[in-house]
Amino acid sequence: MNRKMSKWEVSLRVVGATSMVFLLSGSAFSLAYWLTKWFYTRHEVRFPEYIVQLVNWGLGILFIIVLFAIVNLVIRPKQREVWVEMIDALKRMAKGDFNVALDRDKKFHGQFGDVIQSINDMAHDLKQVELLRQEFISNVSHEIQSPLTSIRGFASTLQREDLSPEEQRHYLSIIEQETTRLSKISDNLLKLTTLESEQQQLDTKRYRLDAQLENIVLASEPQWLDKALELELELEEVEISASEEMLSQVWVNLFHNAIKFTPAKGSIKIVLERLGNEVKVKITDTGIGISSEDQLRIFERFYKGDKQRTRTADGSGLGLSIVHKIVELHHGNIRVDSRLNEGSSFEVTLPLT
Template identity: 80%
Template sequence: MNSQYNKWQIAVRISGATAMVFAFSGGAFSLAYWLTHWFYSHHEVRMPEYLLQLVNWGLGVFIMILIFAVVNVLVRPKQRAVWKEMMDALKRMAKGDFNVIVDQDKKYHGQMGDFIQSINDMAHELKQVELLRQEFISNVSHEIQSPLTSIRGFASTLQREDLSPEEQKHYLSIIEQETTRLSSISDNLLKLTTLEAEQQQLDKKRYRLDTQLENVVLACEPQWLGKELELELALQETEIVANEEMLSQVWVNLVHNAIKFTPALGSVKIGLHSRENQIEVYITDTGIGITPEDQLRIFERFYKGDKQRTRTADGSGLGLSIVKKIVELHHGDIRVSSRLHEGSTFKVTLPFE
């Protein structure tokens, strides 16, 4: 349909250009006829008829060329101006300046207008990419700088000779924790980069999803028992064709977050059921909740809401980004609903195949 529409547009433009040429030539030859007719009526000219017609034709061609020359002289400076503006914009973009807008007054239409609009759209998209790149570098620098500062500070403290063995052991344990945190950030960055580049092969197989969720809950037993949380499972026996290892990362991350952000004596519920051609997994907690503003950005890389920052110092803000990417690679969807101080529910929807 689009191809037929484009052909129709081209045909209309060609027809319009052809009509314009005919109009110019018709006007030029008409003017030539009236000029020669006026001249012959005031001067006695004896020439064969074919010579008279030849003179009329030659004069018409001359007038037509003269009209095109005048039009070209009048239009060319404007064309030069817009081409110069476009070239200047492209040069600025090549140097990394994407704050360019060509033809702000929208003076040009048709093919020229479309070409100018494509340059403006490209500049806008490159500007957004550059802003994301700068934000990413800023976030990485912030996340890495914090553990490095701790390591440097405690390593300097360990050089003191008046430290007791207990103090030395305590400071060394902090350094070990911070290096583990750095390693985790590095691993998550590499994992997310690989997923976003779609270099990860899904290598799907059929397995029991309800069994996988049960194993994740059992692996987290020390954490939820330590906080005396009530764990409720409502798992329908379900088979899925997916990458088992990658989906395990999804459930581990979501369950860990539910336990981490739920106060002692709270509850976490994990449900699994299938409907139509979909599998739905939901993880509900009675934790601190997420503000509406944070819900809009919670799956962004390095994003951490204020509440989450105050509750944990070891989060990097990459976990939910990885979760979202893995779910999307499986052609699924993840959503969050939450009320502040009342809890949150993460719902993952996956296809059967």
């Protein structure tokens, strides 16, 4: 952020500049006075007082011009040095080198302080963006490489002639699973890119949010019945104006995560309530939980958390990033409250309109 000068700093600069002008002016007129006095005394010249003062003023103004010219000649190279330093920093940034840190407090830099601070801030922000870009590329490469390695390995194994039909079917099913995983990664990346684009428009309409949550729970019945999970629903009848399709992705992702990370015979509770001009949806489970360190980064792209959660279920680490972005587009917020081995609670708050 650019640091604005305080009133005290502005006052000090004004006082400094004014003092410099008075010092140079006083020096110039003093020099004119003593020079003319020496001249008149040396040559015993007598002029009217009016002429003497007029000559003193003329010489004083001349000396002021000369002194200011000398000061300008001394300072100008330093100013040029600062300009060259700033232009060089901008050229380095244009070539992708963001390790730029100009010294704002350096002598002769004071008058360029705000510009120098802006360049430093811009270099810092661009460096952070570049680090995120490199991390993103690394994560995408890793996520894609893993299923590709499996597909290549099992495809090579299938070329053996001594495989039984059962083994062939087993390897083919693994290849199918890995291609599905690749497809989901690609689809999620496309969704995230679309959501983050500035042209993204919300296709909003009024609909019953409680009915949407009920339908998602019913559609997921085979998954939670398979683990013998206990479901508890407390859904207040609420109408909301939002993108039904986008919010469906939010509830599906959060509910499926709750099923995925909750051990067999655990429980999941979904609460929907209206709070003034807002609506709150809370999905709580008795699953494996999330560490406090992971809760700080859980909505980052490709972040999967601790090894226990990674072993429990596969995933690309993009689901919660998509959830976070959709909630953000609806001017809402999402937060997580969790403890290891005790469960997690995701709370989404949205405006009714």
